[in-house]
Amino acid sequence: MGMTHLPAGQPGVEVAPAEPQVKPPKMYKVVMLNDDYTPMDFVVDVLRRFFSMNPEKAVKVMLQVHHDGRAVCGVYRYEIAESKAMQVVEYAKAHEHPLQCAVEAA
Template sequence: MALLPPCSETLKRSLQRATSAARAKGRGHPDPQDLLVALIEDDDASPVMRACGIDLMRLRRDIEAAGATEPTTGLGHLLQSAFNEAQLSERTDVTGADMLVELFAEPIGRFLTAQGATRYDALVYLSHGIAKGADVETESGEAPPYLELVLLNDPYTPAEFVTFVLEQVFRMSRERATAIMFSTHSCRRGSCGIFPRSEALAFRDKIQSLAAARRHPLRCALLPASDAPAQHRPSPN
């Protein structure tokens, strides 16, 4: 496999396992099925699979039971696509987790979705460390009356979608929404304002509903805040 994009050492080992598996089947190059099996032992990809609710032993059994797949064009296009995404995240190499994300869109991805996992689940975990089914906010202790709603940056959600969400949810002007979007990107978080608890929870749920509908991993945090005057809240225009 010549002219590979830069790969992490862990992914290189996974590619070697995939190549060995392909040669054992009489093929010169690995295909997505060989790679997915190799990623089960990948230190970057396997935690993502577990966070998505995937049983790794079942995954291996399902793939082995299905037998060999039809010949494919190999892994070059997947590696290049993963490298392009890594560059957007300001990273210089591709990891097994990046390759796992790409495999969701391939026919072999059916083994992942068969266990209820989605590419969206993987992106949320990679962006924010939130496993599938885990609550973003943990209810504990005395509930503060006011909460600050903070958008969390991630490398997968388009900037224009962040601006769209702010305009839709808070009825912000384009200028203010753009300013918060840039703050989220440059500072890795952007404050949308301080709200009574019930309003903050409703805004949080609406943001994440919009994001889920578009399959973007945009997330926000709710931070305790003291009583705040109305001018601290986002204005409607």
């Protein structure tokens, strides 16, 4: 037996509760930026370590950074994107490299 969807307050009529409308979270890109100092093998290591890329994908993205000046490493919710970008920068600094990442709306 189905429920009738009528305005609340009418006697003898059962009203089904409305389904909550949940919007998906806004997504953000982690973008790696090129510099003239960070070695290519270090960039590949970062892409594998922080973005779980296989070696072939990591090399492809590294070359895109090298040739185009930037490349998207992944798309995440804001908190995750910000955390990954910060981890990359901290790891690069610890290894004395100026590698930078930016977070941009997807």
